[in-house]
Amino acid sequence: MQDVLDKPRRGDAPSAVAAEPPVTVRRRRNPRVRWELTARITALSLFCLLLLFPFVWLVSQSLKDTNQYFAVPFEWIPSPFRWENFTDVIFKYEFLHYIGNSLWLAVYAVVVNILSSSFVAYGFSRFRFPGRNALFMVVLATMMLPGQVMTISLYRFYRDIGWIDTFYPLLVPKLFGAAFEIFLFRQFFLSLPREVDEAARIDGCGTLRTWWHIILPQSKPVIIVVAVFTFLGSWRELFGPLIYLTGEENRTLPLGLLYFTSPFGSSLPMLMAAIVISLIPPIVLYALGQKYIDKGVAIAEIK
Amino acid sequence: MTMVSAEQRPRPKRRWWRREGVQGYLYISPWLLGFLMFGVAPLIAAFMTSLAKANVFRTIRFVGTDNYEKILTDDPVFSTIAGNMLIYVIGSTVISIALGLGLALLLFKDFRGNHVFRTLIYVPSLLVGIATAYLFKQVFRGGEVGLANMFLSLFGTEPVNWLGDSEKPWLALVALILVNVWFAGGTMLIFLAGLKGIPASYFEAARVDGAGPWQMFRKVTLPLLSPVIVFNTVMALIGHIQVFETPLAFANSGGVATGNPLGYENSLGTFVTYLYVKGFVYQDMGYASALAFIMFAATLVLTGLVLWLARRFTAYGDADQN
Numbered sequence: 036m037q038d039v040l041d042k043p044r045r046g047d048a049p050s051a052v053a054a055e056p057p058v059t060v061r062r063r064r065n066p067r068v069r070w071e072l073t074a075r076i077t078a079l080s081l082f083c084l085l086l087l088f089p090f091v092w093l094v095s096q097s098l099k100d101t102n103q104y105f106a107v108p109f110e111w112i113p114s115p116f117r118w119e120n121f122t123d124v125i126f127k128y129e130f131l132h133y134i135g136n137s138l139w140l141a142v143y144a145v146v147v148n149i150l151s152s153s154f155v156a157y158g159f160s161r162f163r164f165p166g167r168n169a170l171f172m173v174v175l176a177t178m179m180l181p182g183q184v185m186t187i188s189l190y191r192f193y194r195d196i197g198w199i200d201t202f203y204p205l206l207v208p209k210l211f212g213a214a215f216e217i218f219l220f221r222q223f224f225l226s227l228p229r230e231v232d233e234a235a236r237i238d239g240c241g242t243l244r245t246w247w248h249i250i251l252p253q254s255k256p257v258i259i260v261v262a263v264f265t266f267l268g269s270w271r272e273l274f275g276p277l278i279y280l281t282g283e284e285n286r287t288l289p290l291g292l293l294y295f296t297s298p299f300g301s302s303l304p305m306l307m308a309a310i311v312i313s314l315i316p317p318i319v320l321y322a323l324g325q326k327y328i329d330k331g332v333a334i335a336e337i338k
Numbered sequence: 339m340t341m342v343s344a345e346q347r348p349r350p351k352r353r354w355w356r357r358e359g360v361q362g363y364l365y366i367s368p369w370l371l372g373f374l375m376f377g378v379a380p381l382i383a384a385f386m387t388s389l390a391k392a393n394v395f396r397t398i399r400f401v402g403t404d405n406y407e408k409i410l411t412d413d414p415v416f417s418t419i420a421g422n423m424l425i426y427v428i429g430s431t432v433i434s435i436a437l438g439l440g441l442a443l444l445l446f447k448d449f450r451g452n453h454v455f456r457t458l459i460y461v462p463s464l465l466v467g468i469a470t471a472y473l474f475k476q477v478f479r480g481g482e483v484g485l486a487n488m489f490l491s492l493f494g495t496e497p498v499n500w501l502g503d504s505e506k507p508w509l510a511l512v513a514l515i516l517v518n519v520w521f522a523g524g525t526m527l528i529f530l531a532g533l534k535g536i537p538a539s540y541f542e543a544a545r546v547d548g549a550g551p552w553q554m555f556r557k558v559t560l561p562l563l564s565p566v567i568v569f570n571t572v573m574a575l576i577g578h579i580q581v582f583e584t585p586l587a588f589a590n591s592g593g594v595a596t597g598n599p600l601g602y603e604n605s606l607g608t609f610v611t612y613l614y615v616k617g618f619v620y621q622d623m624g625y626a627s628a629l630a631f632i633m634f635a636a637t638l639v640l641t642g643l644v645l646w647l648a649r650r651f652t653a654y655g656d657a658d659q660n
Contacts (some may be wrong), residue, residue, distance in 0.1 A: 075444050075447065075449070076449065076451070078444055079445070079455045082459070083459065086458060088489075089474065089477050107483065109483075151369075154368060155365060155368055157365055158364070159365075161362075162358050162361055162362025163358060163359065163362065164358070165359065170370070173373070174373075179576060179641070181576075181580055181610075181634055181637065183580070183610055183613055183633070184634055185380035187384055187387065187617050187623055187630060188379075188380040188384040189376065189380045190618075191387075191623065192380070208376045210372070211371060212369045212372060246365075270467075271465075271466070271467030271468070273468050274610070277618075278614075289468045289583075293590070295472075314470075317464050
């Protein structure tokens, strides 16, 4: 009996459903278990309500004018709605420009990171060479290093070669792969059957073509996870852009938010509208990749 | 064609770059190169800088461990910040772990709507950054307008001046810690994956032996989950030590140039905001580098402490089972 219960678990860890049925039958009969379930759902509902409140409040405040914003008692549904906040933020406050900068930086990061990290991970997962495991430990160890330690000397180096207020300090390091993404790709590649690679090799397929034509097409789940995480990471990055991008022309969305000041008087509703705008892409992206992200966290956990 | 290749194959004369080891190095070479250029080299340079006094005019003077000595013994701002960080890191890590584990346990049961709850709890943790930092700055606004005060007024509490109280500057730090309640979803998801990795037969066996929910948690879930707890704790510690956006946003009153970026009476100063101010506002790179290494040392010490405690705890768990 326990073996039967055990097996589906191992196969697909994400669903606890498979192993549950006998319990479900008992649950219906047992009032204590039903009470427990009600308590569980109540606790979760209350917590989610707490979580959601600031975000509902945010949307409400983003659709007001300044007087409505400070009105006491608080109006949850603004009347009238000020949709102009959003168009004003985008067009009058230059946010279109910031969004454009952030967007192309994020798309670049996604494309380059997938290519470089999977390339390196392919080396770590499919070849035997002296020092491989030690070097992989170094990859993992770099995740522990606070990036700020390096930033200071990198800043001076970039200043000396004239890269300050250009996008190069943000673009160039991405070409060399990122530790967490290399780790994710490697874990996934190790789970792919080697027989397919072998078959390709015997047919005269070089390792480079194996990576591109055999490995990557099988890696859709991990590619999606890396794409979402990389996009989010780039989209919200503040420290790097704050230090390297000094001119207004090159501001990214987080910098636009940080330096948000109004040429037209108090503008908290506008700031709230700008925040709503910057939160939409991550939410949409999560919705699109959700199925894979839960599994991605499971991959990360194997470590 | 096939015949020719069959004839050629036995000949071991493969080009050097086709050897497996060489190819492996070729594939990892981008990372290796990046690691040397953007990891090792700046790290060494930063260490050299931390032993020097470098100013705006780029004249560099070797001063030995002066920077470290000044930070650790003769910098009242750093003392305040070290205190802030101790409170912040412990408070926030406790929130991330306790709340993350609690939520994961609540969700570790199959019922309708489980998926919706999980998504609602997880998504905010993806949004962390300057945008949510400004949102929570407004939430913790003083007076009756702030959402936190609106919530408190339900219980008849007077509005709290969270971020600008000159008599109780620690309130700002409390607000900074509380923000982490909204971002526990990341740890929750990893805990949930860990819980699902525990074989169902263990719970079943405990149930058959008549274990109550508390015993089940204490004797089955907790010991089997301890590696995940350690992993999450270390990750949370590292993340919280490097907190930057939220304190900067909380301290900043429109534009970074105005106001004290470390908050009222430095009550919102963190390692990274202080490093930013010293290195990039005052351009004292030597001092900032030394700060960065002290922050790194603090990370290592705290991580080591957690791992040490974990080992003791696990040993205790094993002894208990026998």
